Amino acid sequence: DAKTTQPPSMDCAEGRAANLPCNHSTISGNEYVYWYRQIHSQGPQYIIHGLKNNETNEMASLIITEDRKSSTLILPHATLRDTAVYYCIVRAQTFSGSARQLTFGSGTQLTVLP
């Protein structure tokens, strides 16, 4: 899996949009961008994923640059419950036999401030 680079921490005011960046300059053509988050003492939670088009679901939006070398996760109206570590991962969608298909980096600690 390609490596990702994320800022170690970010703050965001409650009710404002949280924009979490991720660099994945070595991403391959068959690798998707996945975002997970881990709220303290819980297992990681899937948020969203995409290949090259922007994606939106009930939790967040994912903006991927045209060259696919970076992406931004957007939480449109952050709440205190969104305080968590956010992980950006690139992962091949099809199982080609290569192992360790889900590799977590250090992530970004997002703190939503009241």
Place this chain on the structure above:
Amino acid sequence: GAGVSQSPSNKVTEKGKDVELRCDPISGHTALYWYRQSLGQGLEFLIYFQGNSAPDKSGLPSDRFSAERTGGSVSTLTIQRTQQEDSAVYLCASSSYTEAFFGQGTRLTVV
């Protein structure tokens, strides 16, 4: 159930004892992962099962750790002769071709 189930949720064991941690993945998911997370640390990959292929055991920290997946479903992670440094939350995840779903983990404390 609808999600990944892990048991027990908490386990306290004495140093030197063996422990078994269980993971029930989502039905039909062919991939299963084990991770561990020490206090304040990130997720450390342990082992990965994919269908009938040989598992990737490259993340297991020592030969005291082993895992099996029976019938392509339930998985058991076994730690022999536990040490205090084995204390951590052990997380299991299962996946089809898209997103992986995690269980809530087993918190292992070795005293």
